[in-house]
Amino acid sequence: MKFNSVFKAILAAGTALTLAACGNSASAGTAAGSSAPAQKIVIGISPDYPPFDDLTADGQVTGYDYEMGEWLFKWMNENGYHYDHEWRQMSFDTIISAIQADQVDLGISGFSYDSERKVLFSLPYHESADVALVKKENSAINTLDDLKGKNIGAQLGTTCESCANDIEGAKVQAIEDMGICVESLKGGALDAVIMERPVAENYAATGEYKILDGTLLDEQNFVIAKEGNTELMDAVNKAIEAFQKSDDAKTIAEKYKLG
Secondary structure (H helix, E strand, C coil): CECCCCCCCCCCCCCEEECCCCCCCCCCCCCCCCCCCCEEEEEEECCCECCCEEECCCCCEECHHHHHHHHHHHHHHCCCCCEEEEEEECCHHHHHHHHHCCCCCEEEEEEECCCCCCCEEEEEEEEEEEEEEEECCCCCCCCHHHHCCCEEEEECCCHHHHHHHCCCCCEEEEECCHHHHHHHHHHCCCCEEEEEHHHHHHHHCCCCEEECCCCCEEEEEEEEECCCCHHHHHHHHHHHHHHHHCHHHHHHHHHCCCC
């Protein structure tokens, strides 16, 4: 999904959702029992990409990425680390620049790998693919080849935007919020929107849209951190490995209908 392009200025004030991490072990990487204060970790998330990242009716962050992230920090604080973490809502295309500017420590928001992204990548935590979503009633677009020359939408700063730009003759609109992309599709301003398959399936379940057969890009999702922040990423990778071996990984994936 999400790809590094030219970034806008970081949001002046991201909404912060603070959740204390569990556990009583020592500072990151040290033995339990130390009196050192917890290391504060700020996590950037763009909650406009269900089922990965979303908001509840009362404005609370939810989704697969959020629940996995909570699991990761619980595990770390039960296994020799001492982190106090906070989720910060941000526009997706600002998260990488915020990490590079030391304004957030991690990005957990469906990031996929690209060599142009100057960040540190975790182990992959989910496999996915970019697909095209169109209105179900649109009989003129039935295959990926039918997208040539059409008005194509994608979320700004994502690999989906890159895929859209690769479609021959496509007139691409890169939009900050995925919800607005889909509203533009619904209203007829766009002929198709490129997004990750689980996200497309979420919209297709409404009965208003269909997913074209085939994929534009097979990819994986990663947690990201600033280049050089290997201590934190080593802890995250250990937690990801533990998560993938746990029963909770399947339970959370099934909850959000992720294969």
